[in-house]
Amino acid sequence: MPVALDTPLELHPQVALRPEPFGALAYHYTNRRLVFLKHPDVVRVVSALAEHPDVATALTACGVTAPRWPSFLKALTSLEHSEIVRERPSTD
């Protein structure tokens, strides 16, 4: 399912990020997937996800302007598919 603006996301706990000039490398220790985060803004958003109630708030907090949101939703959907990010378990 595509990631929506009101989805609560977080970096998957099994994933490590390594900063690189182009953005970051993300490595998932369980499924051994290595993923390139190809823009520093994507890295900032991914790192900030857990601190915010949903994607829209995280994007705003990272200074990503609304016209760029569709491309970020697409990137986050792809990252969720690779299990680099995941929907945050409900705390109820």
Place this chain on the structure above:
Amino acid sequence: MSVPALTEQLKQGLDAPICLTWELTYACNLQCVHCLSSSGRRDPRELSTQEAKALLDELARLQVFYINIGGGEPMVRRDFFEIVQHSVDIGVGVKFSTNGAFIDAEAAARLAAMDYLDIQISLDGLDAATNDAVRGTGSYATARRAMDRLAGAGFGPFKISVVVTRHNVDQLDGFKALADQYGAQLRVTRLRPSGRGADSWHELHPTNAQQHQIYRWLLAHGDQVLTGDSFFHLNALGEPLPGLNMCGAGRVVCLIDPIGDVYACPFVIHEQFKAGSVRDEGGFAQVWRHSDLFRSLREPQSAGACASCGSYDACQGGCMAAKFFTGLPLDGPDPECVGGDGERSLAVVVPGTAPRPDQDHSRPVTLLRRRPAAVS
């Protein structure tokens, strides 16, 4: 803001390698004719257990997420499990290559119990005749027994690693079926004229027609098999194969040999491609980030004689190691260039002028078997 293509950025190098191979020892129970590290005998200067652990600690600090351990036969080392356990404990995942000779039931159970560990069993033929001609008598049975034991111990999806040669290229479908049968993953890689391969490559490497065959097979199955991105020279044939289409040597990959010397990639164990040693001041990071060799490999490379060929963007001129050990210029076509330029270049290499691998750990050949003493 425009961001250069990812491969263009990777060519300029990363702060640490993505994929690092560490040959743990030159000691090996086998003597494969294409061994890229000419392994056989242990080098007495091999890194100690403490040095090995310190190196892993440094790799963890550099956030190298996983390493490929090879040899030689890495399980020959008495501290093999200690080293591997230390690595996974500090978050450096391990994938190791083995011929399987030391995977008994106990070792299989121990391996199955570890996290962040992948195993590649080498197999270069679907039958004993094809495999053993390259890897030695009995090695097929040994490898299959190890696979059975891993499966029996519930290891999960191990990898079957095949070097594609003239004699097994028709067996690719069979290798895939074998992997599926074990619930394993197939990995196929390119034969390089490195190590003892310098002497066997000319007889073993796939023919030009077979290169086309490999390309078609990888186009059809590439998303289900691992290749280490080693067949990018075939991209000149059309639609690119999955993976990074570039030579990663000194940019995103490197090799650490058993005595701690750092080379640009696993296929160029030669003085000309040695960047330094992890035993030097500053350790591995200093070599990776500042060695003259690695810095020069991250500069834009000349297309040389390939510049006028319309396929250069697709194939990048192929593999540096393949050119070097066959005596071809590094800025010319790959010896297996699918356009046929490699064959034409090879034809004019004066025999005996190609650089030789400058290390040989092969065990001495026994010419005469000692006869049992006669009973008097």
